[in-house]
Structure formats: structure tokens, C-alpha cells
Amino acid sequence: MKTLFSNYINTFKGLSSEVWWLALITLINRAGTMVIPFLSLYLTKSLNFTFAEVGWVMSAFGLGSVAGSWLGGKLTDKIGYYKVMVRSLLSTGILFIGLQFLNTFVSFCIGIFIIMLVADMFRPAMFVALSAYSKPENKTRSVTLIRLAINLGFSAGPAVGGLIITTMSYNGLFWVDGFTCMLATLLLIKVLNPKKAKTLDNVINQNPQSAYKDKAFWIFLASMTLFGIIFLQYFSTMPLYYKDVHKLSEFEIGLLLGLNGFFIFILEMPLIKWLEHTRYTKPGLMIFGATLTLVSFLVLDLTSWVGVLVIGMLLMTIGEMIAFPFSNAFAMQRAKKGNQGEYMALYTISFSISHIFGHNAGLHLVDSFGFDATWLIMGLLGLICVSLLYYLKQYLKSKNELYLK
Structure with missing residues (x-):
């Protein structure tokens, strides 16, 4: 120990x-x-x-x-x-x-x-x-x-x-x-x-590239917006699913959501440190994280067994722990090509847009088509997200810009 x-x-x-x-x-x-x-x-x-x-x-x-x-x-x-x-x-x-x-x-x-x-x-x-x-x-x-x-x-x-x-x-x-x-x-x-803080990576770019003209970054932003939309379902529509379909109490719902934070606190840093020393690229790791997240929705339609809720939460949590840190690191690395504030603003805006549409879209889908169909639609959006990330990986590879570390 x-x-x-x-x-x-x-x-x-x-x-x-x-x-x-x-x-x-x-x-x-x-x-x-x-x-x-x-x-x-x-x-x-x-x-x-x-x-x-x-x-x-x-x-x-x-x-x-x-x-x-x-x-x-x-x-x-x-x-x-x-x-x-x-x-x-x-x-x-x-x-x-x-x-x-x-x-x-x-x-x-x-x-x-x-x-x-x-x-x-x-x-x-x-x-x-x-x-x-x-x-x-x-x-x-x-x-x-x-x-x-x-x-x-x-x-x-x-x-x-x-x-x-x-x-x-x-x-x-x-x-x-x-x-x-x-x-x-x-x-x-x-x-x-x-005057006191020590800068360790000061980027001075005499000819900064505009983030608005960076095709690879726009592909990345589109995929992150989709990822944000499906991820946010765990904090809007998913609690309703736990309550209405599986009849969990508020206390049980709190424990299940708390499981997410607990695993992030215990496992995320060791997991990230280990993954940093593997041969996988940042786009490749983002693909893996997004895939686990989309699967976390699809497994819910396979069985009515209440234990599948824990499996879904664990899949989403691991996916989140991989996708978010490496997407953020990718954005910071990409930002060195141009004005860093402009790049990081667009990155944060992609999740703001997810907040604007994600909660409303999920709730309307549940109201119109039910939970099972909503999880299938979220899985489809996740598949589009993964496809965009795969296209990003191939595009960067063709430009010799595939970041290994």
C-alpha cells in the first residue's frame, strides 16, 4: 500500500x-x-x-x-x-x-x-x-x-x-x-x-498562423463539439434515465455520479503519465477516449440489468480521462503555430457551444423518441466524432504534423 x-x-x-x-x-x-x-x-x-x-x-x-x-x-x-x-x-x-x-x-x-x-x-x-x-x-x-x-x-x-x-x-x-x-x-x-513567476515555455511567433485558416484545428474543434454534446448527457438526460427507467433514488444517483469524480481523482494522473510514455499519438488517444464514451451509451440498450449503469459510467469516465487531457494538450501544442489566445479561445468555445445545444437536444430527443433511441443517436454522434478524429489523424500524417508527444 x-x-x-x-x-x-x-x-x-x-x-x-x-x-x-x-x-x-x-x-x-x-x-x-x-x-x-x-x-x-x-x-x-x-x-x-x-x-x-x-x-x-x-x-x-x-x-x-x-x-x-x-x-x-x-x-x-x-x-x-x-x-x-x-x-x-x-x-x-x-x-x-x-x-x-x-x-x-x-x-x-x-x-x-x-x-x-x-x-x-x-x-x-x-x-x-x-x-x-x-x-x-x-x-x-x-x-x-x-x-x-x-x-x-x-x-x-x-x-x-x-x-x-x-x-x-x-x-x-x-x-x-x-x-x-x-x-x-x-x-x-x-x-x-x-515579475516573480518563471516562464518555462515562452512562445514568440513572428509570423503567426491564423487559427481561422487552420484546417486541422477546425476538424479538431468540430469533433470536440460533438464529444462535448454526448458527454454532457451524463449530467442532464442520464440522471432522468436513472430515475425514470431504473427507479434509482436521488441518493443512488448521487453515488453513481460521484463514482465519476472518485475515479478521476484516483486514476487520471497515473493513467495520463503512463499513456504519455507509450507510442500512441494524441489524435490516436482522443479516438480511443471518444470510442469508449460512445460505447458507454450503446451498452445501455443491450440489457435492463441495473449493473449496466455502472459499466456505462466506468466506460464514460475512462473515455473522459483520456479524451479531455490529450485534446487540451493537442490544442496547446497546435496553438504554438499562431496566436495562442485565439487558438485556446476557439477550443473553449467548442465546449460552450456543446453546453448551448447539448442539454436541450438531449432532453428534446428523450421527450420525442425515448431513452433507448436517444442513446442510439448519441452513439451515432460519437461515431461521427471518432470519424472526424480519424480523418484529423490521417490529415496530420499527410502533412507530417502528427504529434507523437
Whole structure:
């Protein structure tokens, strides 16, 4: 057991202190955004919005995310990732506190759009910073550490948020969210100031290639958008399937979803470190991850045995653990060809688009055709995703750009 624990700890070695600080800042920021999981409850219970109005608010949320990711990329290339991250975090904190004072449908839609526009400027800037603070051979593991921080933050946030609602009401969420963003800002200024932080991979490109003219990157973005759409079903339509078809209780559903986070926390870093030392290319690993994810839907139609839910969750989790870190590392590596902010903005936008369409599409498919047909359709989308990734791999091979490491 001691040897196993020692080997696990060793998988984290070699990462720079700046990457660890960035992970801590991300953890504080993501744990702080505890308003988001309770947003629909707040809108319906406190503001008496209809479900249709809540749907429009969530659309404004997604559109703000797309706009913020794009703007964050542009600003990162113009003024640098540090200034964008500081201004985004600080402004988001102030805006979260102000959001509680908006109580009409139109004002809340505008407010949530502006907040997401400002908040998601942070994402492409953070990825560029992560690339700068990581040695080339450590980029995938650095991304994995950030993913662990995000998962821990999203796990802790709802639990703390529920406690705050119980003791302080919904308004307490907005105050705590705001102050945690400000706390993350102070920490960022303290530890990642360019005068103190050590850059390990500074990319200076005198003739940057536009991401908008990079055919391979657009193929990649299309595949990631499809992957995001099918992946998000596990957090929208899948819980309904557990409840309505397999009659699981809320506690059992929570345990099943918690299995995802538990396996990511325990296995993702060792798995990524092992895969980095294999002969497989990043596109090849993305293909494998996407294949496991699409199979996780198809197995649900094979049997009514409740144990298949665990099998499906494990397949999806392993697929996610492989596809996300290596797709992120691929995007950062590709970004060296041009303006890094522009590249990473488009990468984050692909998942924002998945959020806009994924939840709604899945719920409408279930309502119109049922769960079994929906899983087949998700499997088909997954197959298209895998086909695009295979085409990407062959295209890069023909251009002698197939990244081995």
C-alpha cells in the first residue's frame, strides 16, 4: 500500500510551482461559483420565473460563455494572459455580488450574459498561462492537474452552497461567490505576477498562423463539439434515465455520479503519465477516449440489468480521462503555430457551444423518441466524432504534423 501511494504521488512530480498555484486558484474559483448549480432553483423559487424563462436565462448563460471565451482569447494575445486573468477574476467577483439585485426576467438575462462574458475571459488566458508555466513534456499532466482542481471545486461547491442557502439564504451565495473570486484574484497577484513567476515555455511567433485558416484545428474543434454534446448527457438526460427507467433514488444517483469524480481523482494522473510514455499519438488517444464514451451509451440498450449503469459510467469516465487531457494538450501544442489566445479561445468555445445545444437536444430527443433511441443517436454522434478524429489523424500524417508527444 505504501509503494502504491508513493507511485501515485510520483505522478505529480516535475510540475512547476506556478502550475500548482494555478491549480489552487482554479480550485478556489470553481468552488466559489456555487451560484451556478442552484441557479434554476433560485430563479423558480425566489424570483418566480417560469421554466421557459429559466431556459432563456440558461441560453443567455451559454451565449455569454461563447462571447467571453472569444474576447478572452483576443485580449490575451493583445495584453497578455496575466492581465486578462486578474481583470476577469476581480470583475467577476464584483458582478456576482451585484447579480442578486436583479429581479426581473430581462435584467437577469442581461446580467447573467455579462457575468459569463467576463468570467469566461479567464479560460483561454488560463490555458495560455498553463502552457507558459509547463515544460513541453509536462503539458498533458499539467492539464490533468487543473482538471482535478476543477472537479474538486465542482464537488465542494454545491455542498458548501447548500449549507450557505440553509444558513444565510440564496443571497448569501452571491456574496460568498463574489468574495471567493476576489480571494482568487489576490492569490493570483501574489504568486503569479510576471515579475516573480518563471516562464518555462515562452512562445514568440513572428509570423503567426491564423487559427481561422487552420484546417486541422477546425476538424479538431468540430469533433470536440460533438464529444462535448454526448458527454454532457451524463449530467442532464442520464440522471432522468436513472430515475425514470431504473427507479434509482436521488441518493443512488448521487453515488453513481460521484463514482465519476472518485475515479478521476484516483486514476487520471497515473493513467495520463503512463499513456504519455507509450507510442500512441494524441489524435490516436482522443479516438480511443471518444470510442469508449460512445460505447458507454450503446451498452445501455443491450440489457435492463441495473449493473449496466455502472459499466456505462466506468466506460464514460475512462473515455473522459483520456479524451479531455490529450485534446487540451493537442490544442496547446497546435496553438504554438499562431496566436495562442485565439487558438485556446476557439477550443473553449467548442465546449460552450456543446453546453448551448447539448442539454436541450438531449432532453428534446428523450421527450420525442425515448431513452433507448436517444442513446442510439448519441452513439451515432460519437461515431461521427471518432470519424472526424480519424480523418484529423490521417490529415496530420499527410502533412507530417502528427504529434507523437
